[in-house]
Amino acid sequence: MRTVILARRRLRRRRISWNCCKKIALAVFFFSLCLCLSAEAQARWIRVGLMTAPSAPISGRSLSGRDGGGRRFSLPASFSAHARGSNVVIQGKSYASPVIVSSPHQIRCGKVSYEGELVLRARGGQVTVINRLDVEKYLRGVLGYEINPQWAMEVLKAQAVISRTYALAQMGRHEASGYDVCTTDHCQVYRGTNVLHASTDRAIAQTRGQVLTYRGDLAHTFFCSDSGGATADVGDVWGKRVPYLVVRKEPFPSGSPKARWEVSLSAGEIQNALAKKGKSVGALSQIAIERRDAAGRAAALRFTGSAGSSVLSSAAFRTLIGAKKVRSTFFEFSPDGPRTTDVPDPVQRREAPRTARKIAFDPTPLTTAEDAQLKALIEQKKFNVDERLDMILYPERRRNYLYKALGVETPAMERKREPLEQPAETAKSIPNPARTAVSASLAGGSVTLYGRGWGHGVGLSQWGAKAMADRGWSAENILEFYYPGTTIQKR
Structure with missing residues (x-):
C-alpha cells in the first residue's frame, strides 16, 4: 500500500x-x-515609387524573391525585370505580381542603391519598382539631398522633424499607382543610400519618431530654401489660410548665396503666360504691385494692356513664368532706394553666372509613338516639377523635352542655333517696398525684377534656420518660430 x-x-x-x-x-x-x-508597431513603413518602365534593372548580393502567390525563389546578382500581362518576367520565368525582392544588403535599381525591399508590379506592359522601407531609413535618403549635411546639428534636427512629418502626411498620395510618395520634389526628393551622411543620420536618430502637430493632427510642414528675410502667408501662395503658416520676419540675416537675384522678362513672355491663365490683356504696357503682404512681399500683381487690365497673384505669376526665373515673390522693379529696416537684409553673396541656350521650340505635334514615349519618361521621373508644368502650359514644347530627355536634337534645334547667353549678376541691393516704384512700364519691351530669396517662402526657410542654429537656437526654438502654435510629438 x-x-x-x-x-x-x-x-x-x-x-x-x-x-x-x-x-x-x-x-x-x-x-x-x-x-x-x-x-x-515601431516601424512605420513607406512605399516610394522609383520608376515605371518596360524593364527595370535590379542588382545586389544574396537576392531572393517572393511572388504574389507566396512562392519563394533565389535571384541572380543582376537581372532585368519585364512585364507580361500582370506577371513579372525574370530571366524567362514568369512570376505572379507583385514580386518582392529582398536581401540582407542594399539593393540597386539602375544607378541608385536602396535599403529595405523592392516591390515589382506589372501592369499595362510596364514594370513599376517600389522601395518599401521604414520611414526612418527613408529619411536617410531625403535629408542628405534636401539640406547641407555640413550645417549645424540643430538645423539638421529641425529638418528631420519636418521631413518626417511631411512624409507621414503624404502617405497614400500616389495610391492609384500603388505607392505612397514619389522621389521628386512633388513629394520630397529621395536618393536612397547615394546621399547618406553621418551628420544627417545622427539628426534622424536624435529625433526618432518626432513629428510636428497642430491640435493633434500632423502639421503642414512646408519649407523652402531661402525666404528672403520673411516667410510668406500660405493663403497668399496657395489660397487656403493655415493659422501657423503666416508671415514671420526672421531675426537674423541668412547669409544665403541665393539672397539676391534679378531677371529680365519680355512683354511677349508675360503676355503668353497671362493668356495661358485666361488673363489676356492685349499688348502689355505696364505691370504693378497691386497688394503686398505684411513683410512687403508682392502678393498680387496688376497687368495693364491694350485690352484692359487683370490682377493675378504673384505666386501664380511665378509658376507661369517659371520658378527658376522668378525665384521668389519678394521682388521690386527698381534696384535703387534705401534698405528696409524692419526686415533684416541677408548678407550679399554673388552666385556664379550660369549659361543657358535659347531654345528654338519645335511646335510639330507628337506622333502617337512619341506621345507614349514621353508619357513613359514622365513616369520615370525624367522631368522635374517645373518642366512638367511647362509642358502643361506650353504643349508646343513637349517635343523639345522629349528629344532633350533622349539626348538628341529636334529638327528645329538643328535648323536654328542661338548663341549662348549669361544672366546678369545678382542685384546689389533690395529696396524698401514703401519707397520704390510699385509699377514698371514695358515701353521698352521688357521689365527687370530685382528680388531676394529662393522658393515659395511658406514655412521653414532653410537658410534662415541655419542662421538661427549658428547663433545657438535649438531645433525646438527654430520649429516654434516657423510654425507658431504647433507641438512636437512622438509617433
Whole structure:
C-alpha cells in the first residue's frame, strides 16, 4: 500500500513539473511574439515609387524573391525585370505580381542603391519598382539631398522633424499607382543610400519618431530654401489660410548665396503666360504691385494692356513664368532706394553666372509613338516639377523635352542655333517696398525684377534656420518660430 501511495505522489509531481514547463514555454512564446509585434508597431513603413518602365534593372548580393502567390525563389546578382500581362518576367520565368525582392544588403535599381525591399508590379506592359522601407531609413535618403549635411546639428534636427512629418502626411498620395510618395520634389526628393551622411543620420536618430502637430493632427510642414528675410502667408501662395503658416520676419540675416537675384522678362513672355491663365490683356504696357503682404512681399500683381487690365497673384505669376526665373515673390522693379529696416537684409553673396541656350521650340505635334514615349519618361521621373508644368502650359514644347530627355536634337534645334547667353549678376541691393516704384512700364519691351530669396517662402526657410542654429537656437526654438502654435510629438 505504501508503495502505491509513493508511486502516485511521484506521478503527481511529474504532472505538476510538466504543467510548469508548458506554462513557461507558453510564456516565452507569447513574450517573443509581443517583442516581434512591438518591433513591427515601431516601424512605420513607406512605399516610394522609383520608376515605371518596360524593364527595370535590379542588382545586389544574396537576392531572393517572393511572388504574389507566396512562392519563394533565389535571384541572380543582376537581372532585368519585364512585364507580361500582370506577371513579372525574370530571366524567362514568369512570376505572379507583385514580386518582392529582398536581401540582407542594399539593393540597386539602375544607378541608385536602396535599403529595405523592392516591390515589382506589372501592369499595362510596364514594370513599376517600389522601395518599401521604414520611414526612418527613408529619411536617410531625403535629408542628405534636401539640406547641407555640413550645417549645424540643430538645423539638421529641425529638418528631420519636418521631413518626417511631411512624409507621414503624404502617405497614400500616389495610391492609384500603388505607392505612397514619389522621389521628386512633388513629394520630397529621395536618393536612397547615394546621399547618406553621418551628420544627417545622427539628426534622424536624435529625433526618432518626432513629428510636428497642430491640435493633434500632423502639421503642414512646408519649407523652402531661402525666404528672403520673411516667410510668406500660405493663403497668399496657395489660397487656403493655415493659422501657423503666416508671415514671420526672421531675426537674423541668412547669409544665403541665393539672397539676391534679378531677371529680365519680355512683354511677349508675360503676355503668353497671362493668356495661358485666361488673363489676356492685349499688348502689355505696364505691370504693378497691386497688394503686398505684411513683410512687403508682392502678393498680387496688376497687368495693364491694350485690352484692359487683370490682377493675378504673384505666386501664380511665378509658376507661369517659371520658378527658376522668378525665384521668389519678394521682388521690386527698381534696384535703387534705401534698405528696409524692419526686415533684416541677408548678407550679399554673388552666385556664379550660369549659361543657358535659347531654345528654338519645335511646335510639330507628337506622333502617337512619341506621345507614349514621353508619357513613359514622365513616369520615370525624367522631368522635374517645373518642366512638367511647362509642358502643361506650353504643349508646343513637349517635343523639345522629349528629344532633350533622349539626348538628341529636334529638327528645329538643328535648323536654328542661338548663341549662348549669361544672366546678369545678382542685384546689389533690395529696396524698401514703401519707397520704390510699385509699377514698371514695358515701353521698352521688357521689365527687370530685382528680388531676394529662393522658393515659395511658406514655412521653414532653410537658410534662415541655419542662421538661427549658428547663433545657438535649438531645433525646438527654430520649429516654434516657423510654425507658431504647433507641438512636437512622438509617433
